[in-house]
Amino acid sequence: MSESRAVIFGCAGPELSPAEAAFFADTRPWGFILFGRNIVSLNQVAELTNSLRESIGRPDAPVLIDQEGGRVQRFKPPLVPQYPSGADLGALYNANPEAGLRATWIMSRLHAFDLYPLGINVDCLPVLDVPSPGGHEVIGSRAYGITPDVVSVLGAAACEGLKAGGLLPVIKHIPGHGRAGADTHHELPHVDASRSELSGRDFVPFKALAGEAMAMSAHVVFTDIDPANPATTSRRVVDEVIRGEIGFDGLLMSDDVSMNALSGDFATRASAIFAGGCDVTLHCNGDRAEMDAVVSVTPTLSGESLRRANAVMAAFKAPDKSDEAALRDEFEGLMAAS
Template sequence: MSESASKALILGSSGLSLTEDEKAFFRGERPWGFIVFARNIAEPDQLRDLAAEMRDCVGQPDAPIFIDQEGGRVQRLRPPMAPDYPSGAALGALYQHDREAGLRAAWLMSRLHAFDLLSYGINADCLPVLDVPVEGAHDVIGNRAYGKTPAIVAAMGRAAMQGLQDGGVLPVIKHIPGHGRAFADSHHHLPVVEASLDELRAHDFPPFAALADAPMAMTAHVVYTAIDKDNPATTSRHAVDHIIRGELGFDGLLMSDDVSMKALSGDFASRTDAILAAGCDVVLHCNGLMDEMRAVAARAPVLSGRALERAQKAVIGLGMRDDADEVQVRNEFASLMEAVA
């Protein structure tokens, strides 16, 4: 795939197929990738057609199309298009009972996600969740997390990431440098974390450092007062340069969480400027509202330099699959989860 003319954007769309306005807009702006949600999903052929329409607009037959397909309550594909999968916490419970079984289940479930997603033309999954919750934190992460210790989260996250990659799907670790300590939902409010750097280094950062070789990461719309008391990580140059790139060692493609979330302030032009000035490579806009997308796209540059290099590297493994048998993988996963149940 050539990203030479792609803009530093991942965009959503409004419905089950692209409107004429959306087609013209995407052709003109050429986002690097797209993202789909439940509003975009009705039945198999419709979703395949939507994915094809998106790629046709940008002239890229393998353009990344993202989805949040974690399992548990965050799962955009539902029966009959994909099974209901267990939450990260359910997999973590198996790990605590039997470490090897837990790791195997995490790999198997991600490998199944890859089978599911690629069958509909989706080739990128915003998974694994590497956040480590603390007691009393907001439930926005909750049972999406694999556990409450960084060692469990890192080990399970590695297995989950590998399962996606082995299935030819691009993984995205989230929410760097850690959303598990937040006492507010960043979809609606700006969380402020007042933990010390030592606390963050001991509890929140380790899973992200352990998976610093991930091809992509999504930022957290969270203020860490020990890092930058004025800006959430998404718009903090210090957080990106010194923590995410520096201390954690992540050098993959860095995408913002959704620019339309209420945790961010200002209009969409200023939000986009702040995200890019902080050092994020790609801006994510999810809700498909055209006026907002136009404002974001007007401020987003064509991918170039290190951002372009990271984007090109991120997609190298797309479509490169192992020889796993889907029926065998499903049967093995079901057996493991039945045992813990």
């Protein structure tokens, strides 16, 4: 573990090329992330995750995916069911809190049934962002609700369902993306709400789930805290808000370094992410030239970042003994009743 670099990489396609395997063996990323381009069949994905881990000689290395349900679901039918969105679960909770909590836990447990046998052990879920009027639809229906209390309780249920199935969650997008008026894939949003407003709403779900092992940062500028830098690269936001006020002491990973909310070349972006206080940077698209630039400035995990990475590895547990067929039937019944 002490040899791992503080980066999570994607790969280009459904199979690992010899050049990619050699690159990963040389650069030793801490983990990997999969996207739709990497998915053809269940057996193929299992072979890919095995190849990724073999390339770095770590059979337990984290392999991540964004499998939320709704419009962000990398595995799609017919390989897995189309799952409801966070907003669908929130609507059920508003009508019947007990049913909504149960359905949210079950859906995460079903994600784990889908993913764990394929060698995927981290799901970038739950979305803890609280949408506000004027916020961009990039969050929208991915959110569980429009109040921090609903987002907090359903986010907690989602985390517990994943962990029951042998996966770890990633709470995102810390310290909150719900007010952002732009899609960070394309541009950098500025949020002008006061820190006290943010503390009373946006930060609340992250405080509630601050004990989770991993979090993903928001590429959002909070002008009342740091008008010059997005949270991902802001030492003030990371130290004062994420580590301080929110109290998150887990592994902090950046959102994708290739998103256009960030500026500069890829070495500049990655350097800023580490200077801001993130433990690990994330590069998703598998582009070799970009990865070369990122890894040129990426340190090996050490100090507090290594401690947090080791805590992640220690947090993985074996799946519980839940009955998959029974849970699928129960889930269908809960969602049909909604």
